[in-house]
Amino acid sequence: MDERFSRLRGFIDIYGEDLYFFNLIENTFRKYAEIYGFEEIKLPILERTELFVRGIGEGSDxxxxxxxxxxxxxxRDVTMRPEGTASVVRAFLENNLLNDPKYHKLFYIGAMFRAERPQAGRLRQFHQAGVEWFGSDSPLVDFENISMLWYILKELGISDKVDFIVNSVGCDKCTPNYKSYLTSFFDEHYDKFCEDCKERRNKNILRIFDCKNPSCQNTLKNAPKIKETLCDNCKYHLDTLTDMMSKDKIPFSIEDNLVRGLDYYTRNVFEVRYKGIGAQNAIAGGGRYNNLVSEFGGPSIPAFGFAIGIERTIITLKENIELPKKMSVALCSVSSKETNFSLEIAKILRKEKIVTHVLSHIGNLSKQMKVANKLGVKFAVIVGEEEFREKKVSLKDMETGKQNTVPIENLIDKLNNKGLE
RNA sequence: GCGAGCGUAGCUCAAUUGGUUAGAGCAUUGGACUGUGGCUCCAAGGGUUGCGGGUUCGAGUCCCGUCGCUCGCCCCA
Known part of the structure; x- marks a missing residue:
């Protein structure tokens, strides 16, 4: 192919096994979101740039x-959405959904765009499935969201392959205190920190915990812990959430260093990690954001939300789950005389929702069998002069190689029982 | 934005310190086999060695540039 037409870096085509898992994740997520009482919302990909600048935070990366x-x-200054929450909040306010409790719990599934350098588990166009729950500051809400995610991962079969990490980043009341403690600690040990951290000190001091530099990490061991400076209310939120998770037997760990990169988070935040992806190991993340709705000019309404990274979850599934083999049939005919007969049979099979490949247009029988083998079908249905005359088909199990002739009226039964003597 | 590694057939990889016509396996196509796939055997097609320049009698190999991919940093899902 002419390289001028090649796809853009960080943008990929999704098909085959990847798409199977993509749909599995999307369908499972949608099913649980609906069971938990969320309503789906489809949002524009393009929004005003200002929406994200205000929502995510001017200082955020x-x-x-x-x-x-x-x-x-x-x-107009426009931006392809880099995340979902800002748009949901915008839609919540713009459509006056506050007045209708039915739409206080929303979920979305769609593409997001970030112009980063691609690497393992990181693309420029990627997909997220997320929920946002407006109107309550109760930790029960935090728990409901996290437990829903837990059951989604459980149904996908990877709940025991991932780690849930929880923390609190505090609220308007206690975060400023903590930041000032942390800043004075930083200044006491100023020389021991790397250049990046010195910059973080001025930008967003909390981020120094993300530093991978061993010397910085070592210094931070003695840093004040956020847990020690949380106000009573924030402490209550974190304790209640973790109690509920323990009672529901959702395994988790508390990580003082867990800080989220989006500026809007308050109180409880969490992340789900899978070790197999490489450096980009967070497959889901989220938390409480009690100030964002008012930030956009709405009333002061607390909220909680999270999102799953679909591509990263696909990586996790591929490493842990076998692709199921679905029932399928190839229809082979010996000569063109039997073409109509095989089309009849295809009709019968498809009526029963059996995946059917008609191969009559492909060369001789030997060639058709070869293609059937490549397609990976479970059975070949072969029709020739004799079968046509007697209203029968030859049914061959492609795995065992066993073959029987069966009357047409028994074909479906035979396939469903999957038994050939 | 920064750093490292890698670009040879559709795929995975060979090619002696620079040395004849760049090879093999898998895949594809045809045949052995005109009512039976997988296994075997035979044959064929498939390449401007990412691109451009340089050094050299001679470059897939060395040098410079460029583009692309991968991984990591940053950050995030």
Whole structure:
């Protein structure tokens, strides 16, 4: 192919096994979101740039260097959404959903865009499935969200392959205190920190916990813990959530260092990690954001949300789950005289929702069998002069190689019983 | 934005310190086999060695540039 037409870096085609798992994740997520009482919402991919600048935070890395932003034909500043929450909040306010309790719990599934350098588990266009729950500050809400995610991962078969990590980043009341404690601690040990951390000190001091530098990590061992400075209310939120998770036997660990990169989070935050992906190991994450709705000019309404990274979850599934083999049949005919007969049979099979490949257009029988083998079908149904005359088919199990002739009226039964003597 | 590694057939990889016409397996196509796939055997097609320049009698191999991919940092899902 002419390379001028090749796909853009970080943008991929999804098909085959990947798409199977993609759909599995999407369907499982949708099923549970609905069971838990969430309503689906489809949101625009393109929004005003200002929405994300305000929502995610001017100082965040996403806004500073990762957005696909440009001017549209009307000279408006627009951005391809890098995440879902800001848009959901916007839609919540713009459609006055506050007035209708039915739409206080929303979920979305769709593509997100970030202009980063691609690497394992990181793409420029990726997909997230997420929920947002408006109107309550109760830790029960935090728990409901996390437990829903737990059951989704359980149904997908990977709940025992991942780690749940929980923390609290505090609220308006206690975070400023903590930040000032941390800043004075930092200044006491200023020389022991790396250049990056010195920059973090001024930008967002909490991020120093994300530093991979061993010397910084070592210094931070003695740093004040956020847990020790949480206000009573925040402490109550974290304790209640973790109690509920323990009671429901959802395994988790508390990590003082867990800080989220989006500025809007308050109180409880969490992340789900899978070790097999490489450096980009967070397959889901989220938390409480009690100030974002008012930030957009709405009333002061607390909220909680999380999102699953679909591509990263696909990686996890591929490493742990076998692809199921579905029932399928190849229809082979000996000569063109039996073409109509095999089309009749195809009709019968498809009526029973059996995946049917008609191969009559492909060469001789030997060639058809070869193709049937490549397609990986469970059975070959072979029709020739004799079968046509007697209204029968030859049914061959492609795995065992066993073959019987069966009357047409018994074909479906035979296939469903999957038994050939 | 920064750092490292890698670009040879559709795929996975060979090719002696630079040395004839760049090879093999898998895959594809045809045949052995005109009513039976997988296994075997035979044959065929498939390459501007990512691209451009340089060094050299001679470059897949060395040098420079460029593009692409991968991994990591940053950050996040």
């Amino acid at each position: 996403i806004v500073r260097k990762e957005m696909f932003s440009f001017k549209d034909r009307g000279n």
